[in-house]
Amino acid sequence: MARIFCIANQKGGVGKTTTTVNLAAGLAKVGQRVLMIDLDPQGNATMGSGVDKRKLEYTIYDVLLESAGIAEARVRSEKCGYDVLGANRELAGAEVELVDVERREKRLKQAIAAVDAEYDFVLVDCPPSLSLLTLNGLCAAHGVIVPMQCEYFALEGLSDLVNTIKQVHANLNKDLQIIGLLRVMFDPRITLQQQVSEQLKAHFGEKVFNTVIPRNVRLAEAPSYGLPGVVFDPAARGSQAFVEFAKEMVDRISDMR
Ligand code: ATP
Numbered sequence: 001m002a003r004i005f006c007i008a009n010q011k012g013g014v015g016k017t018t019t020t021v022n023l024a025a026g027l028a029k030v031g032q033r034v035l036m037i038d039l040d041p042q043g044n045a046t047m048g049s050g051v052d053k054r055k056l057e058y059t060i061y062d063v064l065l066e067s068a069g070i071a072e073a074r075v076r077s078e079k080c081g082y083d084v085l086g087a088n089r090e091l092a093g094a095e096v097e098l099v100d101v102e103r104r105e106k107r108l109k110q111a112i113a114a115v116d117a118e119y120d121f122v123l124v125d126c127p128p129s130l131s132l133l134t135l136n137g138l139c140a141a142h143g144v145i146v147p148m149q150c151e152y153f154a155l156e157g158l159s160d161l162v163n164t165i166k167q168v169h170a171n172l173n174k175d176l177q178i179i180g181l182l183r184v185m186f187d188p189r190i191t192l193q194q195q196v197s198e199q200l201k202a203h204f205g206e207k208v209f210n211t212v213i214p215r216n217v218r219l220a221e222a223p224s225y226g227l228p229g230v231v232f233d234p235a236a237r238g239s240q241a242f243v244e245f246a247k248e249m250v251d252r253i254s255d256m257r
């Protein structure tokens with residue numbers, strides 16, 4: 001059975017997509033079978049996996065509206081070593097179209113169930129909001145990975161997400177938990193970042209992943225080549241950190257089982 005994780009944070013530009021595609025590539029590299037689902041109409045995780053979002057026959061939109069299954073809609077990213085269920089602007093309409101349907105927040109969960117046995121990991125890249133799309137992700141998942149920058153308002157922004165996760169846990173998905181907080185774009189030379197990092201550990205203890213992702217320009221350059229940094233430049237510090245993180249996730253799920 002696949003372990004399903006949302007990469008979520010309602011704050012924009014914190015590194016969700018970078019985390020999703022690089023974790024997917026890192027997991028593939030250590031021999032895991034991975035499906036990456038892009039749940040953001042921006043389609044950045046799709047493009048960043050070398051899949052052209054404008055040329056897809058089916059996307060996550062069709063899956064949520066039940067006009068295609070994941071088995072038909074997914075494509076293989078040969079270069080990256082994982083499968084991709086892509087997204088594009090069309091997905092923005094799904095929010096409205098789903099409003100009146102029954103069990104609208106469980107659509108993704110149902111769809112994943114049909115391909116569950118084919119994967120070790122399903123990773124869901126969420127949009128920067130706590131919308132119905134993100135809710136579909138949270139209802140489908142066993143856990144949430146929260147990438148965050150160690151900045152002044154980091155903890156404050158976290159409380160909305162933590163509350164949403166608590167509510168989903170209580171009402172819709174009793175499996176859901178925060179797997180961990182991932183410190184990203186970290187620069188150890190900045191004292192404030194070290195301080196916030198310490199605060200995070202004091203507050204959340206074990207829930208803070210051991211791996212820290214450094215700020216690394218190769219990770220930022222990779223998407224313009226349609227690749228995760230892990231594939232684009234495996235020797236880069238940021239890429240190595242993501243492979244370490246993939247190994248940490250493999251260890252965590254063996255603890256979860
Ligand atoms: P959105 O909320 O819009 O979906 P996001 O949370 O998915 O954004 P990303 O797109 O992953 O965030 O990252 C935001 C920007 O920061 C991108 O330009 C990305 O290349 C850059 N970036 C992410 N992680 C790193 C890193 N470790 N080092 C350097 N740049 C990074």
Ligand code: MG
Pocket residue numbers: 016017018040044126127
């Ligand atoms: Mg993103």
